[in-house]
Amino acid sequence: MLAVWISGWGIPPESLRSLAGACSPGARLELLAPTAEAAEAARQADLVVAWSFGAFRVLEAVALGKRFAGDVFLLAPFISFAADHGWGGRCTLTQLKWLKRWLARDPAGALRDFYQRAGISFPVLTDAALVAQWGGDLDTLMEDAGPALSAHFCAGLPARFHAVIGEQDSLLEARRIAAVLPGTRIVPGAGHECGPLLAALRGAHAL
Numbered sequence: 001m002l003a004v005w006i007s008g009w010g011i012p013p014e015s016l017r018s019l020a021g022a023c024s025p026g027a028r029l030e031l032l033a034p035t036a037e038a039a040e041a042a043r044q045a046d047l048v049v050a051w052s053f054g055a056f057r058v059l060e061a062v063a064l065g066k067r068f069a070g071d072v073f074l075l076a077p078f079i080s081f082a083a084d085h086g087w088g089g090r091c092t093l094t095q096l097k098w099l100k101r102w103l104a105r106d107p108a109g110a111l112r113d114f115y116q117r118a119g120i121s122f123p124v125l126t127d128a129a130l131v132a133q134w135g136g137d138l139d140t141l142m143e144d145a146g147p148a149l150s151a152h153f154c155a156g157l158p159a160r161f162h163a164v165i166g167e168q169d170s171l172l173e174a175r176r177i178a179a180v181l182p183g184t185r186i187v188p189g190a191g192h193e194c195g196p197l198l199a200a201l202r203g204a205h206a207l
Contacts, residue, residue, distance in 0.1 A: 003027040004042040006034050006054030008076075008194070009141065010111055010134050012125045019195060020049070023202070033133060036060065046070040051194045052171075053137065055163070056081070059181075060145065063152040074163035075197040077181055078172055079153070080146035087146035088176035090169075100138040107131045119170050119191040146180070156182045164197045166190030 003024040007013045013031035020029050024047060032038035034054040039061035042048045047070050050058045055077035058068070080087035082096060102110040107126040115122060157163060163184040165174045168191045178184045190196040 001027040001047070002030065002045045003047040003049070004030045004032060004038075004045040006032050006038045006042060006048070006050040006057060008034060008052030008054055009137055010114055011051075011120075011122055012127070012130060015122050015125075016051075016194070019198065023049070023198065033130075034137065035133075040066065043067065044069050048072045049075065049198070050077075051075040051197075052078070052192065053081075053141065056145075059149060059153070062158060063149045068158075068160070070160070072158075072161045073198070073201050074157075074161065074184075075194050075201075076165055076169060076172060076192050077163050077184065078177060079149040079180060080144050081141040082144070085144040085146055087144075087150070087180055088173045090171055090173060093142055096138055096142050100135055103131060103135055103138070117170060118193075119168075120193045150180055153181050157184070162201055164190075164200050166192060166197060 005016050005020045007016055013033050016031055020031060034057050036057060039057040043066055048068060055074040058072060059077060059079060078088055081089040082093045083089045083091055084093045099110060108124050111124045163181060164187050165172060165177045165184055167174050167186050167188050171192050174186045178186055187197060187200040
């Protein structure tokens with residue numbers, strides 16, 4: 001069994017290995033950064049778990065006509081991140097531009113602040129290649145992809161896709177996300193952290 005995990009923004013993929021291993025013991029794991037190439041690589045996997053920006057990459061691929069062979073679990077998905085665009089994001093373009101400048105001059109400080117605001121807990125890793133990638137990713141997060149993606153999901157997610165959003169997510173408006181991605185389940189008490197969202201999915205589906 002091949003299980004592909006696609007991480008969120010600012011999260012080194014290897015940080016998810018322990019969680020992924022516990023979720024799919026015995027599976028061959030591939031832990032990938034949230035890129036368009038990662039979504040392409042995940043298409044033949046038996047299981048895809050994509051979190052936040054990783055979930056966006058998977059939805060982007062579906063809208064481009066890509067099909068996924070296995071089960072796909074989306075944790076805190078969105079189709080457009082900036083609050084200015086009205087698709088469920090809580091962070092403004094001004095905040096994202098400020099974060100990009102801060103990341104360039106003080107990566108560790110920028111990531112610690114982001115983790116705190118998001119309510120997630122991961123070791124701060126400031127590998128230069130990853131930081132450069134995250135800076136470029138912020139440009140993507142500032143784009144308004146909603147109009148191009150929303151029509152693809154107005155009738156619901158594809159078969160074998162399952163999505164959850166935390167009721168108390170500090171980065172995303174849960175009810176708005178559930179409205180633009182019909183079938184997305186709101187998890188009471190959960191935030192943006194992937195662990196509780198995954199636990200909610202595991203309680204309803206066999207991972």
